[in-house]
């Protein structure tokens with residue numbers, strides 16, 4: 129049997145006065161769409177940071193495609209196939225879409241080559257954006273598409289998204305979900321943070337619920353009501 133794409137064993141991360149992640153164990157399968165649900169401060173961002181190399185756990189092990197994963201930076205994680213799309217886009221407003229994609233690359237590619245790639249990925253995954261457009265003239269949906277294209281340039285096997293719909297119109301959300309489903313069908317594992325219960329029910333194959341640093345549930349959100357997900361998240365009646 130193929131190993132899980134990502135496996136976490138007893139991940140613990142402490143900050144002064146708080147255990148942000150408390151012995152977290154979970155797995156993500158190839159092509160699985162996994163939502164991480166939790167209230168503010170539950171430990172979601174800390175967990176993502178550990179996975180994409182922005183911080184190290186105090187205890188526990190991470191493995192990726194069956195091999196131990198020890199990464200000290202997001203660049204190292206990216207090189208191994210783990211890409212992150214942040215909630216607040218890390219784009220330069222006065223540069224074009226293609227120039228922004230170029231800045232995220234370690235290999236050298238001309239703007240013309242990148243523009244071609246941006247068009248190709250755009251057509252293939254419904255991520256249309258004009259490579260020559262200046263970022264400040266683009267909608268939030270288009271800006272996010274640049275971020276996703278930038279992430280896809282390194283052919284990730286795991287794509288992490290932090291609250292990916294928070295700045296999108298309903299139409300852009302529909303489009304994003306189609307893209308994410310297509311990537312998952314091609315075997316890319318998708319891990320996303322959210323507290324939008326309706327969207328989790330629509331997008332995710334599975335949902336792990338974090339409360340005060342601990343995983344309190346791992347459920348199929350499609351068979352749970354929004355009320356029941358809310359109860360799991362806050363630990364009492366909504």
Ligand code: ATP
Nearest residue numbers: 143144146148166167168169170171172173174175
């Ligand atoms: P949110 O939805 O608000 O982003 P979250 O579920 O992502 O919340 P984390 O950001 O992981 O939660 O934070 C978990 C806990 O760890 C919080 O109490 C937070 O204040 C604390 N924490 C996170 N990062 C640090 C840090 N660098 N230094 C100190 N405490 C931190």
